[in-house]
Amino acid sequence: xxxxxxxxxxxNSAKSGDARVRTAVQSPRxxxxxxxxxxxxxxxxxxxxxxxxxxxxxxxxxxxxKEIDEDNFDCALVNIGIDAEKHxxxxxxxxxxxxxxxxxITGYTHPLAERHRDVPxxxxxxxxxxxxxxxxxxxxxxx
Numbered sequence: 001x002x003x004x005x006x007x008x009x010x011x012n013s014a015k016s017g018d019a020r021v022r023t024a025v026q027s028p029r030x031x032x033x034x035x036x037x038x039x040x041x042x043x044x045x046x047x048x049x050x051x052x053x054x055x056x057x058x059x060x061x062x063x064x065x066k067e068i069d070e071d072n073f074d075c076a077l078v079n080i081g082i083d084a085e086k087h088x089x090x091x092x093x094x095x096x097x098x099x100x101x102x103x104x105i106t107g108y109t110h111p112l113a114e115r116h117r118d119v120p121x122x123x124x125x126x127x128x129x130x131x132x133x134x135x136x137x138x139x140x141x142x143x
Contacts, residue, residue, distance in 0.1 A: 028139040029053040031073040033064045033091055034105065035082045039124070043077065043105065046128045051142030052135060061087040068094055075139040076102040077122075080112055089113050101138045105131075 030052050034040040040057045047054050055073045058064035060083060067073070068091070076095055080088035088104065089112055095102045096119075103120035104111060111119055122134045135142075 027051055027053050027143045028074040029055045029072065030135065031055050031067055031076040032057045033076060033082060033088065034079045035059050043131070046131050047135070050128065050132050050135065061091065064091050065094070074101070076100060077105045078102055080104050080106045080108055086112060089116070092116055092119060103134060103138050
């Protein structure tokens with residue numbers, strides 16, 4: 001399907017190699033995929049305060065796919081309910097196929113798709129300490 005934006009992202013990222021390799025002094029870079037502006041900004045602030053970098057906040061499916069295609073992050077925090085269609089599930093499929101570490105930050109108590117039962121999940125609301133522990137599980141500690 002040449003018109004499928006998700007397949008396009010997977011194809012483009014596969015050809016570019018793994019840009020997530022970073023130097024020892026660079027902090028892990030986080031892509032935040034969250035539709036709620038206030039929550040996204042809070043997560044952004046906490047992630048930065050913890051010493052991680054934030055490459056971008058994606059507020060919807062098209063912007064998330066665009067950022068994934070940029071291949072400039074080390075892990076992603078994904079809201080399952082990024083929109084009414086729960087496209088966070090599709091975003092998770094893309095990240096999983098690309099081998100990118102990610103976890104769900106969500107109001108749900110469990111992943112909605114059985115195929116994501118092994119994906120780490122951090123339930124909202126969460127504390128900065130819980131987010132730090134979650135990021136360390138996904139990508140290691142900040143430098």
